[in-house]
Amino acid sequence: DQQVKQNSPSLSVQEGRISILNCDYTNSMFDYFLWYKKYPAEGPTFLISISSIKDKNEDGRFTVFLNKSAKHLSLHIVPSQPGDSAVYFCAASGNNAGNMLTFGGGTRLMVKP
Amino acid sequence: KAGVTQTPRYLIKTRGQQVTLSCSPISGHRSVSWYQQTPGQGLQFLFEYFSETQRNKGNFPGRFSGRQFSNSRSEMNVSTLELGDSALYLCASSLVQRGAHGYTFGSGTRLTVV
Numbered sequence: 001d002q003q004v005k006q007n008s009p010s011l012s013v014q015e016g017r018i019s020i021l022n023c024d025y026t027n028s029m030f031d032y033f034l035w036y037k038k039y040p041a042e043g044p045t046f047l048i049s050i051s052s053i054k055d056k057n058e059d060g061r062f063t064v065f066l067n068k069s070a071k072h073l074s075l076h077i078v079p080s081q082p083g084d085s086a087v088y089f090c091a092a093s094g095n096n097a098g099n100m101l102t103f104g105g106g107t108r109l110m111v112k113p
Numbered sequence: 114k115a116g117v118t119q120t121p122r123y124l125i126k127t128r129g130q131q132v133t134l135s136c137s138p139i140s141g142h143r144s145v146s147w148y149q150q151t152p153g154q155g156l157q158f159l160f161e162y163f164s165e166t167q168r169n170k171g172n173f174p175g176r177f178s179g180r181q182f183s184n185s186r187s188e189m190n191v192s193t194l195e196l197g198d199s200a201l202y203l204c205a206s207s208l209v210q211r212g213a214h215g216y217t218f219g220s221g222t223r224l225t226v227v
Contacts, residue, residue, distance in 0.1 A: 033214075043117070043203050043218030044156070089156060099144050099207050099216065100169045103156035 008032035139205030
């Protein structure tokens with residue numbers, strides 16, 4: 001039972017355009033959501049997070065949107081750069097789960113110059 | 114400041130053997146979590162330790178165990194290795210109990226079971 005899903009295994013975008021990565025979840029107890037970026041042979045790097053009391057959080061080129069009624073979140077990267085090419089994971093945490101994160105399967109983003 | 118350090122980086126073991134992986138968290142971080150990453154299953158939570166106590170455990174068999182020392186360093190052990198245990202094992206540390214936003218991952222230990 002996958003509680004966090006990223007339905008697009010890969011995404012290809014032209015440099016300078018917007019990248020939109022999507023994530024769906026099923027567990028209503030999740031109240032904190034995060035996005036991580038991962039390069040091969042490295043651990044995931046934290047990008048941005050959002051609490052369930054918000055519907056949007058912005059940090060530079062990265063914006064995360066949360067739609068609680070749809071149990072859906074998305075990460076927007078504007079403008080996309082070739083260095084953004086990596087695997088992106090969304091993750092979720094519940095209030096009673098300490099630091100346990102439930103990860104989606106990841107989306108490989110390729111930004112073409 | 115130094116990041117999360119995992120040793121060894123690469124390991125090859127034979128089926129049936131046991132293995133111990135080590136994780137040194139960022140100085141001052143008291144929470145250490147372990148994850149297994151495989152191509153088929155993605156990143157899956159193994160367990161979390163906070164102040165030497167296991168707080169959460171994922172859905173893994175009892176062959177997977179861990180512990181945390183008083184200096185917050187953590188080890189995980191896998192006994193009776195199976196081919197399916199081949200994976201990247203990631204450790205992450207955090208300062209506080211619910212500090213997911215401050216969760217820093219190490220580069221992982223790549224375990225290959227032959």
